[in-house]
Amino acid sequence: xxxxxxxxxxxxxxxxxxxxxxxxxxxxxxxxxxxxxxxxxxxxxxxxxxxxxxxxxxxxxxxxxxxxxxxxxxxxxxxxxxxxxxxxxxxxxxxxxxxxxxxxxxxxxxxxxxxxxxxxxxxxxxxxxxxxxxxxxxxxxxxxxxxxxxxxxxxxxxxxx
Ligand code: K1U
Ligand code: ZN
Numbered sequence: 001x002x003x004x005x006x007x008x009x010x011x012x013x014x015x016x017x018x019x020x021x022x023x024x025x026x027x028x029x030x031x032x033x034x035x036x037x038x039x040x041x042x043x044x045x046x047x048x049x050x051x052x053x054x055x056x057x058x059x060x061x062x063x064x065x066x067x068x069x070x071x072x073x074x075x076x077x078x079x080x081x082x083x084x085x086x087x088x089x090x091x092x093x094x095x096x097x098x099x100x101x102x103x104x105x106x107x108x109x110x111x112x113x114x115x116x117x118x119x120x121x122x123x124x125x126x127x128x129x130x131x132x133x134x135x136x137x138x139x140x141x142x143x144x145x146x147x148x149x150x151x152x153x154x155x156x157x158x159x160x161x
Contacts, residue, residue, distance in 0.1 A: 001033045003041055004052035009097050015143040018048070018055045020077045024119030028058065032074050032117065035060045044095045046133045048140035051096050059137040063129050076115035078138055081123070083107035090132045092146050102146050105153055106135045 007013055021028060031054060039047040039060055049058040059075040088108040091101045109127045112134055116122050126134055136146065 001037045018057045018141040046137045048137045074117040078114040082111040084109040
């Protein structure tokens with residue numbers, strides 16, 4: 001395993017739309033292992049592959065609190081297959097936009113289809129921080145940063161990233 005450099009705005013790679021992967025093999029698992037180590041070291045609760053400069057639709061997450069056992073999660077080719085009409089606002093951080101926390105409104109619950117660490121198809125229903133974090137990471141796969149969402153929701157604020 002190795003630590004990778006997390007790229008930060010205004011690096012144009014953060015606007016790239018990441019490509020689906022053909023399947024999960026040992027090379028992809030090695031990337032996911034590196035990403036998880038990099039995320040823990042940051043520290044953070046999620047990381048998309050593009051944040052380490054790799055334009056693949058791959059995410060790692062661990063939202064376990066301090067003192068709880070680690071709960072690493074891996075999402076390959078994640079897709080939002082359902083999202084609630086009810087929304088929630090969370091003060092989100094971003095490892096690629098350090099030291100900025102913005103209140104972002106998103107669907108409160110969502111259902112995600114994805115491949116897991118072993119390449120098996122899975123469907124997960126999420127609420128709370130899990131739903132917020134997976135939507136934040138899927139935004140990264142689509143080249144969207146929280147500043148873009150914040151600007152959309154508060155059109156008076158002009159943030160250039
Ligand atoms: O994708 C990223 O930039 C990582 C980001 C994920 C995220 C945080 C909050 C809401 C939505 C998505 C982070 O991990 S920022 C750091 C952070 O939230 C944190 C760091 C240490 C302990 C607890 C939280
Ligand atoms: Zn982020």
